[in-house]
Amino acid sequence: xxxxxxxxxxxxxxxxxxxxxxxxxxxxxxxxxxxxxxxxxxxxxxxxxxxxxxxxxxxxxxxxxxxxxxxxxxxxxxxxxxxxxxxxxxxxxxxxxxxxxxxxxxxxxxxxxxxxxxxxxxxxxxxxxxxxxxxxxxxxxxxxxxxxxxxxxxxxxxxxxxxxxxxxxxxxxxxxxxxxxxxxxxxxxxxxxxxxxxxxxxxxxxxxxxxxxxxxxx
Numbered sequence: 584x585x586x587x588x589x590x591x592x593x594x595x596x597x598x599x600x601x602x603x604x605x606x607x608x609x610x611x612x613x614x615x616x617x618x619x620x621x622x623x624x625x626x627x628x629x630x631x632x633x634x635x636x637x638x639x640x641x642x643x644x645x646x647x648x649x650x651x652x653x654x655x656x657x658x659x660x661x662x663x664x665x666x667x668x669x670x671x672x673x674x675x676x677x678x679x680x681x682x683x684x685x686x687x688x689x690x691x692x693x694x695x696x697x698x699x700x701x702x703x704x705x706x707x708x709x710x711x712x713x714x715x716x717x718x719x720x721x722x723x724x725x726x727x728x729x730x731x732x733x734x735x736x737x738x739x740x741x742x743x744x745x746x747x748x749x750x751x752x753x754x755x756x757x758x759x760x761x762x763x764x765x766x767x768x769x770x771x772x773x774x775x776x777x778x779x780x781x782x783x784x785x786x787x788x789x790x791x792x793x794x795x796x797x798x799x800x801x
Contacts, residue, residue, distance in 0.1 A: 587763045593772055599755035600776050606751060607738045609673050614680025614737075621685040626692055628710060636685065643682035649743050651675045656747040672744035680737055687733060691726040692718055728795055732788035735781045742777075752776060 621639065624632040643651070656671040666674075695718050703713035745754035756773040760766045 587759065587765070589768065592759055592763070592765075592769055595759060596752060596755060596769075596772050596776055599750065600752045600780070602750065603738065603741050603752040604780065606672060606676065606741045606744065606749070607734070610676035610680045610741070611734055611737050613673070613677035614684055617677060617681035618684035618688060621681060622688045622692065623711070623714060625685055625689050626714065640682045640686055643679050644686070648675070648679055648740055649746060651679060652743060652747050668744065668747045668749040671747055672741075672749045676737070676740065676744070679740070680733075683733060683736075684730065687729050688722065688726050691722040691729075694725055695721045725795065728788050728791035731784060731791060735784045735788070738780055738784070739777065 621636050625636040627633060652671060652675050655675045656666060656668065659666050659671070692714075699717050699721065700713055703717045708716070741751055742753040744751055745757065748754070750758075752773055756769050760769045763769065
């Protein structure tokens with residue numbers, strides 16, 4: 584058994600938390616970019632584009648994230664594509680995040696009165712121009728709070744990447760536990776670090792939601 588002081592444990596966990604934060608940011612930003620493209624397809628007047636996005640969302644929301652990570656990490660090599668835990672985790676979490684963000688944002692777009700679309704059409708705008716210049720700026724204000732709230736889910740979901748060998752916060756906690764045989768204080772610290780990352784986001788999402796409600800009642 585290796586002797587670790589509490590400071591040694593905390594320092595190693597904090598260093599590993601950097602990778603959790605980085606993975607969360609990549610998944611969130613990448614998922615946002617993909618989600619915007621999917622959103623344009625989802626609200627498009629072209630029926631087959633909408634069906635493609637609906638199927639995409641059903642697949643990623645209807646299957647466990649862990650299974651998606653397994654398929655990316657263990658399945659792609661069978662097709663001749665060699666992937667590292669880093670690549671498998673970032674790609675899977677990006678696609679997973681985009682499937683939820685497009686659903687959140689679709690609801691926000693649909694909350695904008697249909698008359699706004701008609702107003703844009705009356706000005707001779709194309710569908711993409713209506714979405715970009717009229718509808719999305721209004722929907723974005725509604726979308727901020729739930730989007731920030733979903734970021735909390737993304738941060739917590741990164742823990743599953745430890746199963747395929749990605750060394751982030753949870754994986755590092757497990758490795759230290761296997762060496763030091765002190766699971767309670769180690770996993771307790773892991774939980775506190777996750778809480779420290781997630782609570783400010785949760786609090787901020789609630790503040791934004793309250794501001795939005797106040798704005799609607801004015």
